[in-house]
Amino acid sequence: xxxxxxxxxxxxxxxxxxxxxxxxxxxxxxxxxxxxxxxxxxxxxxxxxxxxxxxxxxxxxxxxxxxxxxxxxxxxxxxxxxxxxxxxxxxxxxxxxxxxxxxxxxxxxxxxxxxxxxxxxxxxxxxxxxxxxxxxxxxxxxxxxxxxxxxxxxxxxxxxxxxxxxxxxxxxxxxxxxxxxxxxxxxxxxxxxxxxxxxxxxxxxxxxxxxxxxxxxxxxxxxxxxxxxxxxxxxxxxxxxxxxxxxxx
Numbered sequence: 001x002x003x004x005x006x007x008x009x010x011x012x013x014x015x016x017x018x019x020x021x022x023x024x025x026x027x028x029x030x031x032x033x034x035x036x037x038x039x040x041x042x043x044x045x046x047x048x049x050x051x052x053x054x055x056x057x058x059x060x061x062x063x064x065x066x067x068x069x070x071x072x073x074x075x076x077x078x079x080x081x082x083x084x085x086x087x088x089x090x091x092x093x094x095x096x097x098x099x100x101x102x103x104x105x106x107x108x109x110x111x112x113x114x115x116x117x118x119x120x121x122x123x124x125x126x127x128x129x130x131x132x133x134x135x136x137x138x139x140x141x142x143x144x145x146x147x148x149x150x151x152x153x154x155x156x157x158x159x160x161x162x163x164x165x166x167x168x169x170x171x172x173x174x175x176x177x178x179x180x181x182x183x184x185x186x187x188x189x190x191x192x193x194x195x196x197x198x199x200x201x202x203x204x205x206x207x208x209x210x211x212x213x214x215x216x217x218x219x220x221x222x223x224x225x226x227x228x229x230x231x232x233x234x235x236x237x238x239x240x241x242x243x244x245x246x247x248x249x
Contacts, residue, residue, distance in 0.1 A: 044068065051224075057116070059174030060217035065228040069238035072247045086123040086189035090198045093191060100230050106223035108204040111195060112216065114166040114188070115178035121154045121162040124189050129157040140193045142185040164188065176216055179205050 047064050055061050084096050097107045127138040128146045137146055154162050166188050170177040178187075182205060187193045195201045208216050239248050 047228075054116075054174055057172060057174055059116075060221040060224075062221035062224045063228070065232075069233040070241045070247070071233065071238055084191065086119070086191050087126075088191045088194065090194040090201065093194060100227075102223060102226060104200055105204055106226060108195060108201050108208070109216075109220050109223050110227075111192065112176075112178055112208075112220055114192065115174055115176070116171055117166050118163045118171065119166050119188060121159050121164060124164075125154065125157055125159070127190065128154065138190070138193075140185060140197070145184075145186045174217070176209060176213060179209050183209075 044064070044066050048066075051062060051064050082096070082099070084093055088096070093107055094104055097103065102110075127141050128149050130136065131138040137143075149164070153164050165171040167178045167181065168186075181187060182192060182196050185193065185196070187196070195205060208219070242248055
């Protein structure tokens with residue numbers, strides 16, 4: 001979970017602080033009393049921990065900017081609307097990334113973070129069971145993979161507790177396996193599958209697979225650093241919060 005959290009921190013700028021979820025809620029509670037760390041470091045600690053956790057499992061390292069100022073408005077619905085969703089098609093994905101000055105290469109590379117970790121079944125439940133509302137399976141999902149999901153992982157469409165590897169068999173290794181699975185139509189999310197149905201993103205996937213693992217690691221670090229420069233507040237813009245979960249009163 002920790003790498004997606006870093007993505008949200010930078011992708012949303014400073015809007016995420018207003019929505020307490022999962023591990024973020026824990027840190028908000030830990031640092032609920034004003035102190036030097038609670039002023040501005042809680043979320044950046046996540047970013048640093050995400051980077052270092054990837055290095056530990058053999059992934060790349062990248063520079064993490066610190067000392068970002070917070071926004072003065074936190075609107076959960078606005079934040080969620082800006083986060084790329086697992087159900088997004090390629091047009092929406094490209095536009096959402098462009099809105100943050102990220103291009104299609106950044107999209108393909110950052111999607112590579114799905115090479116590690118897990119997902120709740122609710123993020124892709126329509127694909128094996130009910131893509132369009134009439135009980136149909138997503139035709140872009142490999143049939144053998146779909147059968148495995150239904151028989152061994154997600155036995156009912158209404159399952160909201162099961163977790164599934166995003167990169168089966170390689171979820172703890174930062175490698176190119178995710179991209180190989182995409183070409184086999186075994187990407188877990190609709191957004192994964194969408195990358196293979198656009199000629200430009202597909203070409204980038206093939207280019208990564210034809211290159212070395214070291215090339216991928218080096219390439220991946222660049223958009224991670226770009227995200228650190230998204231909507232940075234300077235001067236009198238924004239504030240340093242006394243409570244990281246809410247704007248100063």
